[in-house]
Amino acid sequence: MLDLVAKVREDHPRMGGKKLYYLLQEQFMTQGIKLGRDALFDLLAANNLLIRRRKRKAITTFSRHKFRKYTNLIKNLTPLRPNQVWVADITYWFTEAGCLYISLLTDAYSHRIMGFAVAETLATVHCRCALEMALRQISKRAGRHLIHHSDRGIQYCSQEYLAPLAAWHVQVSMTENSDPLENPVAERINGILKQEYLSHQPVRSLDEAQQHLERAVFLYNYKRPHLSCNYQSPDEAHRSWGPLERRRKNYYKPPGGDEPKVSNFRTTTETVNADPDYH
Incomplete structure (x- = not known):
């Protein structure tokens, strides 16, 4: 049993228990193993194989600038097809080579990463590289029916970044x-x-970071x-159309609030995990 878990985690070293259970069900049946999801979690816990979420933050957004800030067009919007809404963000990555920054463009419907870049600075050119990678995958006709959503960071408000979107x-x-909602x-x-x-990856240079990313x-x-x-992969979901059944729920507890807030996309009535630090 643990050998099967180890094999999956060769490629997905920090994959959580729910997805492990989904991927291993066919092998369980083939080998005559009867094991429920809770039992798998107990087995992982007993062998110190549950994944603890890591929490570390760096500032990546500077929004006090002179550039135009656009209206939020996706409030209460649930995407029903690929290339309807793309979401952009920059995140940090602490490595042996120092703090690096990853720019991502993701399809809000399929959750497929459409464009990405990693760099040593927060310069706009790196966000634009991720954007241009994504735009190369669609036609300009499709662009007319696409919304690009981001925070109000200076990179996304600059003309250098907005020019390809306008084109x-x-x-x-x-x-x-x-x-974050x-x-x-x-x-x-x-x-x-x-x-x-x-x-968990040892990264000693920007080239190594690019390869790992x-x-x-x-x-x-x-x-x-x-x-x-x-339970589809994002690439499989990107070839779908219409509502996708959601098997998880994001909860965010607002500052000073008693009740968790729920994200805009694909609402369900799932309960909060008893221990959000492990999965």
């Missing part, structure tokens, strides 16, 4: 404040990449079952 006729949407998909993907694929995006897009996409 593809993409609508621009931005958050109104720093509430205004960009929940981007926040979630940041955490998955770092916690499950990148945080490329592999992480490949595994995430094509191999990892996604609870927000009914």
Whole structure:
């Protein structure tokens, strides 16, 4: 049993118990193993194999600038097709080579990473590289029906970044404040990449970081079952159309609030995990 877990975690070293259980069910049946999800969690816990979420923060957004800030166009919007809404964000990555910055463009419907870049600075050019990677995958006709959503960081408000969006006729949407509920998909993907694929990697140079990021995006897009996409990989979900059944729920506790807030996309009535630090 533990050998099966170890084999999956060769490629997905920080994959949580729910997705492990989903991926291993077929092998359980083939080998005549009868094991429920709770029993698998107990087995992982007994062998110190549950994954503890890592918490460390760096500032990546500077929004006190002179550039125009756009309206939030995706309030209460649930995407029903790929390339309807893309969400953009920058996240930090602490490595042996220092603090690096990852720029990501993600499809809000399929959760497929469309564009990415890693750099040693927060310069706009790196965000634009991720954007141009994503735009190369669609036609300008498709761009007319696409919304690009981001925070109000100076990179996303600059003309250097907005020019390609204008060329593809993409609508621009931005958050109104720093509430993670205004960009929940981007926040979630940041955490998955770092916690499950990148945080444990020894990185001594920018070239090594690029290699690790490329592999992480490949595994995430094509191999990892996604609870927000009914256990499909993001690439599989990107070929779908219409509502996707959601198997998980993001809860964010607002500062000073008693009740958890729920993200805008694909609401369900799932309960909060008893211990959010482990999965």
